[in-house]
Amino acid sequence: xxxxxxxxxxxxxxxxxxxxxxxxxxxxxxxxxxxxxxxxxxxxxxxxxxxxxxxxxxxxxxxxxxxxxxxxxxxxxxxxxxxxxxxxxxxxxxxxxxxxxxxxxxxxxxxxxxxxxxxxxxxxxxxxxxxxxxxxxxxxxxxxxxxxxxxxxxxxxxxxxxxxxxxxxxxxxxxxxxxxxxxxxxxxxxxxxxxxxxxxxxxxxxxxxxxxxxxxxxxxxxxxxxxxxxxxxxxxxxxxxxxxxxxxxxxxxxxxxxxxxxxxxxxxxxxxxxxxxxxxxxxxxxxxxxxxxxxxxxxxxxxxxxxxxxxxxxxxxxxxxxxxxxxxxxxxxxxxxxxxxxxxxxxxxxxxxxxxxxxxxxxxxxxxxxxxxxxxxxxxxxxxxxxxxxxxxxxxxxxxxxxxxxxxxxxxxxxxxxxxxxxxxxxxxxxxxxxxxxxxxxxxxxxxxxxxxxxxxxxxxxxxxxxxxxxxxxxxxxxxxxxxxxxxxxxxxxxxxxxxxxxxxxxxxxxxxxxxxxxxxxxxxxxxxxxxxxxxxxxxxxxxxxxxxxxxxxxxxxxxxxxxxxxxxxxxxxxxxxxxxxxxxxxxxxxxxxxxxxxxxxxxxxxxxxxxxxxxxxxxxxxxxxxxxxxxxxxxxxxxxxxxxxxxxxxxxxxxxxxxxxxxxxxxxxxxxxxxxxxxxxxxxxxxxxxxxxxxxxxxxxxxxxxxxxxxxxxxxxxxxxxxxxxxxxxxxxxxxxxxxxxxxxxxxxxxx
Numbered sequence: 001x002x003x004x005x006x007x008x009x010x011x012x013x014x015x016x017x018x019x020x021x022x023x024x025x026x027x028x029x030x031x032x033x034x035x036x037x038x039x040x041x042x043x044x045x046x047x048x049x050x051x052x053x054x055x056x057x058x059x060x061x062x063x064x065x066x067x068x069x070x071x072x073x074x075x076x077x078x079x080x081x082x083x084x085x086x087x088x089x090x091x092x093x094x095x096x097x098x099x100x101x102x103x104x105x106x107x108x109x110x111x112x113x114x115x116x117x118x119x120x121x122x123x124x125x126x127x128x129x130x131x132x133x134x135x136x137x138x139x140x141x142x143x144x145x146x147x148x149x150x151x152x153x154x155x156x157x158x159x160x161x162x163x164x165x166x167x168x169x170x171x172x173x174x175x176x177x178x179x180x181x182x183x184x185x186x187x188x189x190x191x192x193x194x195x196x197x198x199x200x201x202x203x204x205x206x207x208x209x210x211x212x213x214x215x216x217x218x219x220x221x222x223x224x225x226x227x228x229x230x231x232x233x234x235x236x237x238x239x240x241x242x243x244x245x246x247x248x249x250x251x252x253x254x255x256x257x258x259x260x261x262x263x264x265x266x267x268x269x270x271x272x273x274x275x276x277x278x279x280x281x282x283x284x285x286x287x288x289x290x291x292x293x294x295x296x297x298x299x300x301x302x303x304x305x306x307x308x309x310x311x312x313x314x315x316x317x318x319x320x321x322x323x324x325x326x327x328x329x330x331x332x333x334x335x336x337x338x339x340x341x342x343x344x345x346x347x348x349x350x351x352x353x354x355x356x357x358x359x360x361x362x363x364x365x366x367x368x369x370x371x372x373x374x375x376x377x378x379x380x381x382x383x384x385x386x387x388x389x390x391x392x393x394x395x396x397x398x399x400x401x402x403x404x405x406x407x408x409x410x411x412x413x414x415x416x417x418x419x420x421x422x423x424x425x426x427x428x429x430x431x432x433x434x435x436x437x438x439x440x441x442x443x444x445x446x447x448x449x450x451x452x453x454x455x456x457x458x459x460x461x462x463x464x465x466x467x468x469x470x471x472x473x474x475x476x477x478x479x480x481x482x483x484x485x486x487x488x489x490x491x492x493x494x495x496x497x498x499x500x501x502x503x504x505x506x507x508x509x510x511x512x513x514x515x516x517x518x519x520x521x522x523x524x525x526x527x528x529x530x531x532x533x534x535x536x537x538x539x540x541x542x543x544x545x546x547x548x549x550x551x552x553x554x555x556x557x558x559x560x561x562x563x564x565x566x567x568x569x570x571x572x573x574x575x576x577x578x579x580x581x582x583x584x585x586x587x588x589x590x591x592x593x594x595x596x597x598x599x600x601x602x603x604x605x606x607x608x609x610x611x612x613x614x615x616x617x618x619x620x621x622x623x624x625x626x627x628x629x630x631x632x633x634x635x636x637x638x639x640x641x642x643x644x645x646x647x648x649x650x651x652x653x654x655x656x657x658x659x660x661x662x663x664x665x666x667x668x669x670x671x672x673x674x675x676x677x678x679x680x681x682x683x684x685x686x687x688x689x690x691x692x693x694x695x696x697x698x699x700x701x702x703x704x705x706x707x708x709x710x711x712x713x714x715x716x717x718x719x720x721x722x723x724x725x726x727x728x729x730x731x732x733x734x735x736x737x738x739x740x741x742x743x744x745x746x747x748x749x750x751x752x753x
Contacts, residue, residue: 021062021082024095027522028341028580032348036091038062038082044350046125046203047150048381049436050217051302057206059167060084063108067096070103070172081106083204084125086197089344097187097196100177104199106169110206112159118210119156125202125376126150127171128345129180134168136160145422147173147181148374148395149429150202173198176398179419181426181451183372183395184337191528194337194570197345202376212236213299214288219436220468223273223309223325227265230286234260238288238298246283246302255284273325274306274438276366279387281306281438306384306438310469312484312504312559319557320504322470322485324389324441330599331389331560333367334360334576335509338375339569341522341579345373353379355581356566357386362588363576364595369475369508369562372396372447374430383439391442391472391562392434394427397451406449408477415453423451427458431466442470444508448477448489456482475508491530491564492542492712494550499557507553507561511546512574515539515585520578522570529574530564531706536585543586545713547594548683548751551602603680603751609672609731611685611747613711616644616658619670623663630667631695631732637669647735648743652689654710655743666744668733677726680752684714688735689743695732699723707740713749 021038023029041060045053065081066074085092087104098104113120122133128147134140135158142153159165175196176186186193216233232241238260245253258264272280281304287297311323321328336356340347347353360368367389374395383390397419398404404413415423427445434440443462446452452474459482463471473483485504486497493510514529515536521527533539550561568575577584610617620640629635643659647666650657684694689707693700701720735744 021080021093023090023342024093026090026095026341028520029090030340030342030348030352030580031582032352033091033342035349035351036082036342041082042084042203042346042350044378046123046205047377049303049377050214052207052209052299053302055208057110057113059108059110059204059206061108063106065094065107066105067098067102068105070101074105083108083200084202085343085346086128086201087199088195088197089342089346091343091346091348098173098198100174100187102172104171104173106171106200107166109164109166112163112165113206113208115156115208118208119154119213120159121207121209122153122155122167123203123205123207124151124200125204126374127169127200127202128197129171129173129178129182131169131171134170136166137168145180146426146429147197148426149433150377169200171199179397179404179415180422181395181397184339186398189570192572194339195344201345209235210288210299212238212288212290214241214286214301217286217301217303217436219303219305221268221305221307221309221438222265223271223307226268226271226307228268228282228305228307229263229265230256230258231263232258232260232286232288234288237290239291240289242287242289242297244285244287246285257289260288268307271307274308274384274387275324275329276387276389279306279385281384304384308438310441312470319499320502320559321557322441322504322506322559328559329366330554330558331367332563332595332598333365333369333389334563335371335565336360336368337371337565337567337569338373338379339567339579350378350382352581354382354386356577357382357388359577359584360388360566361386362592363586364592367391367560367562368566369393369444371565372450374434377433377437380434380437380439384437388439389441390437390439391444392430392440393444393447393475394430396447397423404451404453406452406478408449410449410478412455412478412480413449413451413453415451420454423453424458424461427462428465431462435466435468440469442472442485444472444475446474448475452478455480459483470504472506472508473503485559491709492546494546494553494558494561496553496556496558504559505557506559507550509562509564511543512564513539513542513546514572514574516573517578517583517585520568520580520582521573522568522579527571527573529572532573539585540587540590541715543591544594545683545715547598548603549713551598552605554598555602603753606680606750606752607685607747608674608678608682608750609748611687611711612645612658612745613656616656617670617747618642619645619647619668621647621659621661621666621668623661623666625665626667630669631700631730631734632698633728633730635669640667640669646687646743646745648689649741652741652743655687655689655741656745657743661737661742661744664737666735666737668731668735668744670731672729672731672748674724674726674729678724678750678752680750682716682721682724682748682750684716685711685747685749686714687711687743687745689741690736690738692733692735692744692746694720694746695730696720696723697725697730698732711745 068074256266287300476489487508512530514532
């Protein structure tokens, strides 16, 4: 650890250093960056599930730090870092990478509080990954491995007699050079892989507690019985624990009394059920009683709970659905990465957290999937308050040689015993930490094939360990038949697995529609999306198509869907918002209306013009550039060849090629009969590879760029809608090939209410 001489008088010099702190340079920042300072950095009480507001000291702020070889003290000891931002982030004031052979050394002083015969606890919200903590250079008070869970050390016995005390923290994080869970962190960030996060990245704080104190409160609602179960863990000795309404004095509205560490139940009269539309929370206080008869509390904490039940079961048609409070509820929300340009893992302020969540609520989402990252407790507290259901991913374990990746059809990865133990320990720690929060309704132990090992053993253990929530089978890719849900990933989609007798069909990822917006980019070039557009109008039109295609799937049995994603992240540009949260790429009301429609009856889909998916439709076609007017109804295409759709090369994915087309361009014409003038909105049913332009009766009705990977809907403009008529209609298409596979097939469908 650091020597005392290197950091003598730290508590005194911090105010002088504060004026020198500033964020490290970065391409873009959020509006909340300006609200961060050494004097004000995440000042909120960090543990909303168990509150003692009068007896805590926030240690966020400037600490001394150094980076050196893993087992050697750093030479440069006069640097400062803003905690709780990781060393790689801008808001830390450092913005440096740490290698797998290096360690980060932290130190700060603090004034010893008046313990009044009690104990002093040192809490860390999260440190990535392996840390050791020493107090006053004399005693290592604890060691912890795990990048995503909180931990606590009792430092009372390590305090000295003086007023000033010292904390030293050593942290080592090999990122993807190790085999511990890291999520999307990688030393060479690119594509869907992001900048590493090392060191302290959640709030550090001190708490004074009584000699005997409450250490944990576990609350389990039972909606069916109208009861709630409490288990209150205690450090030290106590006779009983008591739960009372927070708004009432103790002994006037006591809900229940029980023994420490043992479950006891309280009746909830006329329970108000928690849901996205009505996120009611019950606030209570839990007291620790030395003597049950006199009811004098040694310790008490404020907490809360919700009456909420998550399960699955058949709807009125016998289709397995996800149920909330015993009723089917379609769950729809975004994949939420939880990354910030200025703080990386750590949002700049709580206001930034709330902003993201409120935008999702205002857009009409009722759920989010927290993607292979664990957030701070206050994040889930805000989800509880706002009414957002959360699917919680376990961060994936990937190592340097990528042996932990599993293909969609491959066997499970082979973890050694040490790797298995690390994963199981961190999975359990995550569940233990987060099981308090009512918003969390689903655990996702594996994402696709990333670190997927002992699949069914892990899933079955999770289902048994927390029977109050659903457990997703591997989200995407290699399903092994276990888990409450079977989860499809398809881009852009949407799609679903067929209805099953004993599992729920969900769409764990789809969409990924990209729009790079200059001035709001992490990187000006080489940005990435599953499908990228040039204008907001193109983006919105294509997103609306996804909603229209998904709506009928809900009626067929789709129980939930997850759109990729909340925000752009580094070079990914497929967010609903830009990475800096400055631009919402969608119109708020318009998008909320599209989402609201998903919860109502699906529109009636009527085929006006068949595609060649099932039966080959006859077209006239040419691969030589035709004369002007080729798209008009009175054009004579008698010399063109005749063939059945679709047209393309047989290796192109998800196609039905009946006529080979392997040249650069193709022009198609077809006369179709439409008996009645459509009363609803008309769309293309199209699979194109690549660019196309389509005419209806000589009028340019639709254009598209790039390629599709399957049949889907396409927009017809107002002029094209108007050009349709009862009787004979001419459809003319030009498709251009640029690279790779090629294909074109098209039909028309009508959506009517």
